[in-house]
Every structure is written in structure tokens, then in C-alpha cells.
Amino acid sequence: MKKKRVLLLTYGKLPVPAVRGGAIETLIDTLIEENERHQLVELFVISRENPAIEHFNQQHQFTKVISVEMKEHPIWWFFQKCMNKFLAAFDGKKRTLIPYPVLIAETKYVLQEQPMDCVIDLNCPERVLSLREFYPGKLAVYLHNDYLNQQTSHGKSIFQQLDGIISVCDFLNQQAKTIPVTGTEPQFFRVNNGIDLASYRPPEMEERKSWREKFNMEEKDCVIVFFGRITETKGVHLLLNALSQIECKTNVKVLIIGGNTYSSAQQDSYVKKVKLQAERLPIDVVFTGYVDKEQIPNYLKAADICAVPSIFHETCCLSAVEAQAMGIPVIATKIGGIPEYISQDSALLIDYDKNFVENFAKGLDQLIHHPEFRHQLQEQAIKQRNRHSKERYYQEFVASIEALLSD
Numbered sequence: 001m002k003k004k005r006v007l008l009l010t011y012g013k014l015p016v017p018a019v020r021g022g023a024i025e026t027l028i029d030t031l032i033e034e035n036e037r038h039q040l041v042e043l044f045v046i047s048r049e050n051p052a053i054e055h056f057n058q059q060h061q062f063t064k065v066i067s068v069e070m071k072e073h074p075i076w077w078f079f080q081k082c083m084n085k086f087l088a089a090f091d092g093k094k095r096t097l098i099p100y101p102v103l104i105a106e107t108k109y110v111l112q113e114q115p116m117d118c119v120i121d122l123n124c125p126e127r128v129l130s131l132r133e134f135y136p137g138k139l140a141v142y143l144h145n146d147y148l149n150q151q152t153s154h155g156k157s158i159f160q161q162l163d164g165i166i167s168v169c170d171f172l173n174q175q176a177k178t179i180p181v182t183g184t185e186p187q188f189f190r191v192n193n194g195i196d197l198a199s200y201r202p203p204e205m206e207e208r209k210s211w212r213e214k215f216n217m218e219e220k221d222c223v224i225v226f227f228g229r230i231t232e233t234k235g236v237h238l239l240l241n242a243l244s245q246i247e248c249k250t251n252v253k254v255l256i257i258g259g260n261t262y263s264s265a266q267q268d269s270y271v272k273k274v275k276l277q278a279e280r281l282p283i284d285v286v287f288t289g290y291v292d293k294e295q296i297p298n299y300l301k302a303a304d305i306c307a308v309p310s311i312f313h314e315t316c317c318l319s320a321v322e323a324q325a326m327g328i329p330v331i332a333t334k335i336g337g338i339p340e341y342i343s344q345d346s347a348l349l350i351d352y353d354k355n356f357v358e359n360f361a362k363g364l365d366q367l368i369h370h371p372e373f374r375h376q377l378q379e380q381a382i383k384q385r386n387r388h389s390k391e392r393y394y395q396e397f398v399a400s401i402e403a404l405l406s407d
Contacts, residue, residue, distance in 0.1 A: 003062070004117040006401060007044045008142075009107055009131075011124055012100035015050035016065055018293065023318055024122060024144050026293055027193055027393075032063045034394035041398060044116070046106055068106045093153040098126050108134045117405055120166070123147065125158050132161045138404055140164035140186070146313045146336070149175040162186040164404040166397075168193050168316045169337025187407060189400035192341070193316045194393025197385060199294075200325040203301035211302040215286050217253050222368045225303035225328070227257035227296060228319045230271050235309030235333070237270075240277045240285075242309070242361035252283045252368060257299050259290035300326055304374065305367050308332035309360060311352060316341055325385045329377035331363045341388075346380035 008028065010016055017032075018025035028045065035043055043063040047053065048070040057065055084095040098104075104127060107119070111134065118138035121127050125141045125148045132139065140163055141148065148155060148165070159179045164187045167173045173188045203211075209219065217223055224243075230236050236256065243254065256278075260268045267275075278285035291299060300306075306323035308314075313336035320330045320342050332338050333356070334349035342349070348363040350356060367374055386392075 003040065003042045004401060004405060005042045005044065005115070007107070007110065007116045007119045008046070009103060009119065009121045009124075009127070010045060010047050011122055012048050012068075012070060012103050014048070015053065016045050016047040017050075017052055017056050019050060019052045021290075021293055023316075026318075027144075028122070030194060030196070030390045031394060031397060032060065034390055035062050036060055038394065038398075041401060044110065044114070046103055046110065048100070048103075066106065066110060068100075068102055070100055070102065087153075091153075092151065093155075094147075094149075094151045095153045096124065096126050096147055098130070099124065103127075104130050107131065111135055118163075118401065125152065125162075126154075128158045128161050129154065138163045140166055140404060143167045143172045143176070144315060146172060146175050146315065148172075148179070150178040150180065152179070155179045156181055159186070163407070164189060164400070166191055166400050169340045171313070171337040171340065172315055187404055189396075189403070191396045191400055192388070192393065193318060193321070194390035195318065195322055195325060195388050197325055197389050199297045200300075200322045201297075202327040202382060207298075207301045211298060215253075215255060215302060216284075217255075217302060218251075221251045221253045222304050223253045223255055223302050224305045224307055224364070224368075225255045225257065225300060225323070226307050226309075226319075227291075227300070230256065230258055230260050230274065232270055233310065233312040235311045236274045237277060238311065238357055238360065239307050239309045240274060240281060241357050242364055243283065244281060245358065245361035246365050246368070248365075248369065249281075249283050254278070254283060254285040255288070255299070255302060256285065257288045257291050257296065296322070297326065300328060303328050305364070306330045307364070308338070310335060310338070311356075312336070314338050320347070321388050324381040325388060327378045327382045329367055329374045329381065331360065331367060342381075343384070346377055346384055348377075 014020050014022040014025050016025050016028050018029045039062055045065045047065050049067045053065045053067045121141045123144045156179055159181055165176055166189045170190055228234055260271045306328045308320045310333045315337040317338050320332050323330050330347040333352050335352045350359050
């Protein structure tokens with residue numbers, strides 16, 4: 001039977017394969033590798049150029065990455081951001097820049113040359129109206145962030161042009177359903193993200209000891225890890241604020257893994273701010289800088305607790321999922337789609353309200369000073385790790401495509 005042909009349109013900031021990191025790009029890598037194993041569909045991915053693409057295409061039979069030469073336009077970006085803020089103040093609507101219009105032009109060219117069964121826009125619903133100008137077939141958006149809701153500019157028009165909305169959590173689907181429309185709605189699908197459980201596994205004792213030694217940490221230390229982009233919305237400053245409120249900080253160490261923007265080594269004002277904040281704490285805080293995705297599981301082997309103090313609507317938060325798969329107890333903000341991925345019996349979920357920092361500090365204190373409680377959460381997390389397998393993710397994604405095309 002002829003395989004369905006699916007065209008994925010990336011955001012464009014980072015390439016596929018995910019040689020420069022990126023949560024969505026990494027997830028698409030997982031999708032591609034699983035498709036090479038199961039061979040249920042043909043994937044075509046429109047991506048910004050990267051030297052790795054040519055070799056990648058040679059190694060993959062059921063995926064073709066279409067490379068597009070990109071140019072940055074910082075002055076145009078700045079002007080558009082200012083204009084969007086001005087318009088938002090006027091009508092209350094959120095506007096996300098349509099990045100790299102050349103990607104839309106390339107999509108049009110590809111569709112003229114090769115028939116596709118469906119086109120899926122990756123997390124940029126603002127492009128849907130442009131895509132509809134030349135593509136009459138099945139069109140879906142794959143949401144990873146809260147970009148399609150009643151505050152979205154032209155949200156109603158975008159919503160009505162879609163055949164399907166695939167989201168990484170029910171929270172995003174519910175947000176999209178706040179758009180007031182009449183008539184037929186697009187189909188809604190939830191596809192929970194998946195990870196490579198073989199990489200994210202509970203460490204052996206010797207592995208744990210070895211990686212702690214690399215950071216001058218001892219077995220008696222309680223090591224709290226944060227990993228991800230160091231940005232204000234990820235709440236690193238709030239984690240440090242919470243730690244300052246804990247009375248007993250003996251043998252507490254903190255490992256902060258990541259940079260401010262993906263693979264960049266540059267430090268912006270926020271990174272400098274949290275480093276200064278960390279220096280004022282009477283505990284050791286180690287900043288690793290950007291770490292390649294493949295090395296993250298090794299760094300996590302040193303951890304006792306994973307902190308996820310996000311203050312925006314995280315929709316999946318793979319860092320929490322990956323930590324739990326390794327048996328690391330998680331303390332996270334109860335916000336967005338996080339409660340859909342980690343349950344209260346395997347983590348501490350803290351409401352984001354006026355008492356957030358105080359309650360986060362209490363949760364940290366409980367985890368730090370009650371190892372039996374940590375062990376209880378660890379056991380529950382390990383029991384649930386198979387929920388996050390990449391095999392389950394791939395099957396859910398393919399089932400969504402089949403349902404979309406059968407309508």
C-alpha cells in the first residue's frame with residue numbers, strides 16, 4: 001500500500017536534524033527515527049540550511065529534509081516586534097511574527113513539484129492563511145505553545161481554515177477552542193511527547209558517583225538540578241529565591257545546565273543576573289553553560305531533585321519528563337500542560353500564585369531533608385516512565401494523521 005506523504009513546515013530558527021538543539025526540532029528527530037523503524041509514512045521536512053542535512057538525507061530512506069537558505073533581518077524583526085506591541089496595546093490581540101517568509105515560498109514550490117497527502121505547520125499558526133492561498137488539501141497545525149487562542153490576531157480565520165489541530169497537551173486544545181466560531185470545527189488530536197527511554201534511565205551507583213565527582217559533589221550532598229534555557233519565563237531566579245528561604249542549606253548543591261538560547265555561549269543580562277544572585281547564596285551553584293542534548297542524561301546522573309519553576313504556560317516541559325524517567329523526583333509549577341505529563345503522586349506540583357516562591361521553598365525543603373519522601377516519588381516516577389516512550393509518541397502521531405486523512 002502506498003504510504004501517506006506528510007510535509008512538515010518547521011519554524012525556521014533552528015535546523016532539522018536538531019544539531020543545534022531545540023525542543024521541537026529534537027522531537028521531530030525522534031519522529032523521523034521512529035518512522036525509519038516502522039515505515040508507516042513518508043516524511044518531508046522543510047528546514048533552514050545546515051551542513052548536516054545532506055548526510056542526514058543519505059542515511060534516511062523515508063524522510064527527506066528540504067534545505068532552505070535563510071537570511072536574518074534584525075532591523076525588520078525589531079520593527080515588526082515594535083509594531084506588534086503597538087497593535088496589541090490597541091486591540092488586545094497577540095501577534096507572532098511570521099518568521100522567514102522564504103519557507104512559505106519553498107513550501108509552495110515543493111507542493112507544485114510533489115503531491116502531498118497533508119501539510120502540517122509546526123507551531124506557527126499565523127502561516128496558515130498564507131498556506132491556504134495555494135494549498136487546498138488537508139492542512140493542520142502542530143501546536144507546542146499557546147499560540148492559537150481567542151487573543152490570537154486573525155484567530156477565527158486561522159481556525160476556520162484548518163482541518164486539524166494536533167497539540168502536545170489538552171491544555172492547548174482547550175485554548176484553541178476558546179476561539180468563537182460557528183460551523184464545522186477542525187479535528188482535535190493530543191499527541192503526548194515522547195523521549196528515548198534507553199538514554200534516560202535510572203543511573204547505576206558508580207555512574208552517579210562518577211558524575212558527581214566531575215562537579216566536586218559528594219554522596220552526602222543533595223543536588224538540585226535545573227536544565228533548559230536560562231530565561232526569565234523558566235524561573236531560574238525564582239528557584240534561587242526559594243533556596244534563599246530554606247533555613248538549613250548544609251550539603252545542598254545546585255547544578256544549572258543550559259544557556260540562554262539553545263547552543264549559544266553568549267550570556268545575556270538575565271544570565272548575568274542569576275549568576276550574581278547565585279554568588280550571594282551560601283551554597284555552591286554550578287553553571288555548565290550549553291550542553292549537547294546527547295550529554296544531558298549523563299549530567300542528570302548527579303541529581304537528587306529536578307526543579308522546574310516555570311512561570312509561563314509550559315505545555316509539556318520535557319525536562320520534567322526526562323528527569324522522572326531517570327527516577328529523579330521533580331518539583332514543578334502546576335501550570336499549562338505540566339500536570340498532564342507528571343502526576344501529583346510522582347512529583348510536587350506548586351500552584352503559581354502570590355505565594356509561589358514561599359511554597360516552592362517549602363517543597364524544596366521537604367525534598368531535601370526527607371530522603372524517604374524522595375524515594376517514594378522516585379518509585380512512582382519509574383513506574384510511570386513507559387508512558388513517555390518514543391514508540392508510543394510515534395504511534396499516536398501516525399494515528400492522528402490517519403484520522404485526519406480519513407475524514
